[in-house]
Amino acid sequence: MKGVIFNRYGSPDVLEYTDITKPSPTAKQLLIKVFASSVNPIDWKIRRGMLQIVTGKKFPLFLGCDFSGEVVTVGEEISDFQSGDQVYGFLSATSGKAYGEYIVTTPQNTILKPTNLTYSQAAAVPLAASTALQGLRDKGNIKKVQKVLINGASGGVGTFAVQIAKAYQTEVTGVCSGKNIPLLKELGADHTIDYTQEDFTKNQEQYDIIFDVVGNYFFRKCQKCLKPQGIYVRLLPSLTSIFNSILALFSRQQSKLLLVEPNPKDLAELKDLIEQGKVKPIIDSTYKLSEIIAAHTYSETGRVVGKIVLEV
Numbered sequence: 001m002k003g004v005i006f007n008r009y010g011s012p013d014v015l016e017y018t019d020i021t022k023p024s025p026t027a028k029q030l031l032i033k034v035f036a037s038s039v040n041p042i043d044w045k046i047r048r049g050m051l052q053i054v055t056g057k058k059f060p061l062f063l064g065c066d067f068s069g070e071v072v073t074v075g076e077e078i079s080d081f082q083s084g085d086q087v088y089g090f091l092s093a094t095s096g097k098a099y100g101e102y103i104v105t106t107p108q109n110t111i112l113k114p115t116n117l118t119y120s121q122a123a124a125v126p127l128a129a130s131t132a133l134q135g136l137r138d139k140g141n142i143k144k145v146q147k148v149l150i151n152g153a154s155g156g157v158g159t160f161a162v163q164i165a166k167a168y169q170t171e172v173t174g175v176c177s178g179k180n181i182p183l184l185k186e187l188g189a190d191h192t193i194d195y196t197q198e199d200f201t202k203n204q205e206q207y208d209i210i211f212d213v214v215g216n217y218f219f220r221k222c223q224k225c226l227k228p229q230g231i232y233v234r235l236l237p238s239l240t241s242i243f244n245s246i247l248a249l250f251s252r253q254q255s256k257l258l259l260v261e262p263n264p265k266d267l268a269e270l271k272d273l274i275e276q277g278k279v280k281p282i283i284d285s286t287y288k289l290s291e292i293i294a295a296h297t298y299s300e301t302g303r304v305v306g307k308i309v310l311e312v
């Protein structure tokens with residue numbers, strides 16, 4: 001089968017679209033024919049060697065978390081799937097192999113895809129939307145009528161976060177550059193801030209949740225625009241953020257780090273929100289898997305609006 005591997009860490013041109021071995025499922029696994037995947041920044045961070053402590057030096061390495069496709073084989077110990085099921089889900093961020101024609105996975109990572117999405121649209125959802133859901137609901141403890149600020153609202157995670165925060169009936173402020181403000185309004189943001197013109201930490205507003213998707217602010221800097229019991233949620237671990245979490249121990253405000261995990265209940269909640277028309281994936285561009293070098297090069301610009309989809 002065709003898939004993408006790399007044999008050394010480096011720039012996008014280390015990626016090779018080539019013949020690889022088709023995986024075989026165990027009794028507890030599903031074999032899925034992948035129709036689409038997507039690019040997440042973690043993919044190129046792994047490719048660059050930024051997570052070597054986890055990914056090691058044994059090559060070739062594989063990439064790809066998100067998948068949508070059709071179940072081909074159901075392991076003998078699995079009862080709730082049938083061959084032919086149209087599914088979506090995501091694999092472990094650091095050991096996924098979804099940049100390939102077939103994957104093996106488990107029911108913990110997989111559910112039926114939203115019926116109103118194509119395979120390409122569905123592949124844009126799992127990791128980014130689960131991050132937004134888990135960040136806002138599990139770390140941010142999101143509740144109706146709260147004021148929520150999303151920094152980085154026009155990217156893969158941010159476009160889902162705006163819509164999910166609106167689905168939870170909160171008042172949403174999205175931070176992005178000026179060109180993406182019309183999109184945030186279309187997604188339902190109540191207020192927008194163009195970060196090239198205004199620093200949100202310097203206005204007088206206070207928020208219940210600041211969801212910092214970009215990671216260019218820290219808890220300490222955000223404290224004065226968090227309500228007294230507000231929560232700052234971040235996605236990127238760093239030494240400064242650990243220091244800030246220690247600071248938060250002395251405050252009623254909280255600083256929390258999310259590391260997203262696949263969870264079928266969350267994928268099901270997202271499926272419901274999508275089928276009810278409350279959430280939709282925003283797709284910036286679609287590449288063939290064989291064009292993976294161009295897709296990574298574009299993702300690394302940091303200017304992607306919504307998601308990059310890979311058609312397998």
Ligand SMILES: NC(=O)c1ccc[n+]([C@@H]2O[C@H](COP(=O)([O-])OP(=O)(O)OC[C@H]3O[C@@H](n4cnc5c(N)ncnc54)[C@H](OP(=O)(O)O)[C@@H]3O)[C@@H](O)[C@H]2O)c1
Pocket residue numbers: 040041042127128131151152153154155156157158175176177178180195213214216234235236258259260299302303304305306
């Ligand atoms: N911890 C976890 O579990 C987890 C899960 C998912 C993602 N992440 C991380 O979260 C980060 C975001 O992921 P993503 O998929 O959303 O990335 P992405 O789609 O590549 O984000 C691109 C977006 O970021 C915006 N942006 C860039 N600089 C900005 C700034 N200074 N202020 C506001 N917006 C800015 C860009 O908008 P403009 O062009 O308008 O600037 C663009 O729309 C990545 O570092 C990723 O690795 C972590």
